[in-house]
Amino acid sequence: MNWIKLEQLLLEGHSERAVSVDPPLNHLALCTQALRLAGGLQQRGVQRIAVHLDDAAELAVALLGAWRAGVSVLLPADLQTHTRQRWDAHVDVWLTNSEELHALYGAPLPTAELDLDTCQLSLCTSGSSGEPKRIDKSLRQMANEVEALEQLWGAELGDACMIASVAAQHIYGLLFRVLWPLCAGRLFTRQQLAFPEDMQRASREHPAFAWVASPALLKRMADNLDWPALSHVRRVFSSGGALPAEAAHALQQRLGQWPTEIFGSSETGGIAWRQGPTLWQPFAGVQLSQSEDGALRIASPYLLPGHIEQTADAARIKADGRFELLGRLDRIVKLEEKRISLPMLEHALTQHEWVQEARLGVVNENRASLGALLVLSASGLFALREQGRRALTQTLRQHLAHHCEALALPRRWRLLRQMPLTSQGKLPQAQVDALLLAPRPTQPEVLNQHPLDDGWTLHLAIPPDLAFFSGHFPKTPVLPGVVQVDWAMHLGQQLLDLPPRFAGMEVLKFQQLVRPGDNIELTLRFDRERSKLHFAYRNANAACSSGRIVLEAAHA
């Protein structure tokens, strides 16, 4: 292929060099549009621009045009209201669709080489990973990286069209599906293709193709696809998060090649790659070291010269320089390639008046999602009692939606009386995760118990999250009478020597509702002569329910 250096893309337009399809765009047209944008930006005195475009070819025009005009570019992670508010004061213009792009065109600036060190790009992490962070890159850093990619895989990719399932707004998509193909003279698809079927249709349209994908897609490709046709794919790139070993293996079986996994971050760019279940191979020029706790430290030509980036990824580095990843050392998790800070969201949850304490963990089922352990405040418990669990969790989800992407909203909620802290006051993450996987409780918590002459008195706490509260009246959670009878019998059997078989009930009375979070007293007396267990529940003020359970021997 005919490589054009990143900084020389606007030096001369080539009409025979294709850039994208649907609708087609060639390199000459790309240059013309970029230079017109540059003219328009300069004419308006714009110095800083925020760009969020779904169309990767338009994104290429916007980036090159802005750089040509000496305008610094910010790529926000999304266009949510709070994201726009966060960055509004830092930019002069927002460029978010075709119409806005075309409206900015002016008289073209002359062709020129771009300056590797003054041309600037800022990537933004989303708010879900803590305070939204801005990561500044020079054109030189990106140029170094795309040249390294071409050295590694250029010859083999040849004239493959780069078909992408990831957004071009993040570092991986930006490099792999926009800047690299632009320099290499390879076609790239304009739109992000989120579904396997879309990837297949796009692949069929090109004699040679490669995929720029992520685990979210790759682990969900089923046998409805035409795998023999897809196996012509020249290479399958995966990045943004860990690809499960089973998914990599399934692709190997179906395509006859292991996906090429890229390990990196917005801060560092690419760090290393691997194909199949092997060690990670650092990219050329990447120098690894480790902090005392074993976390990787990175120096690389894709960072500013002299800068060493400390990561939170624990690793074991082998003698040959390759390494094994051992997991994160902080409480930052990845959900479908999105970086999420658990402490940040926990803090946001406790800002709500209903929440006293919150701990989050990842629930790994069909799709990984967050789960929340909550201790409710008095007003939170009141809301639960008056409105029910669904209203409570919906309200908290809406509250959190101002702080994170929808994907990070907890799907599972467990309401606890208190956090089960260790004697050191800690709650290990493994226990958070285990509590999230456990089913909701079906039994009361016995706070204490005292023997009587002919029975027992027990103090019970009604778990706020009792499974029975989601029954027939989810909006008014009350403890069903049948459950009260069942508890009385079970607790009686544990404490008293009772005949095992239920034979009927007498003088059953329900006087007051028992609700989430109540503390109640249960008195159990066994009348052995008549084989009847007398039970009575009361709260501080009044009788809740009472009755007699007739019991009989197993053989009767």
Place this chain on the structure above:
Amino acid sequence: MSDLNSDIKQLIIDALGLEDISISDIGDHQTLFGEGLGLDSVDALELGLAIQKTYGIKIDADAKDTRDHFSNVTSLAAFVTAKQAA
């Protein structure tokens, strides 16, 4: 409401791990993704897998309108019925 509609609603709840939502909370014509029920593109991928597995059908990857069938429960039920008859 047909049984298939209820079955599909239950499948959505189970496959996507939706808590505090019952089948009576999902309308037959309610939009599933985006604003409606609030599901995202990963849910759409998961639901595609679950529907194929549960009903033993295959989504035609070369048809352009495949994902239109996923807009609500009624359209999904019609899609499953048509595929099973085919």
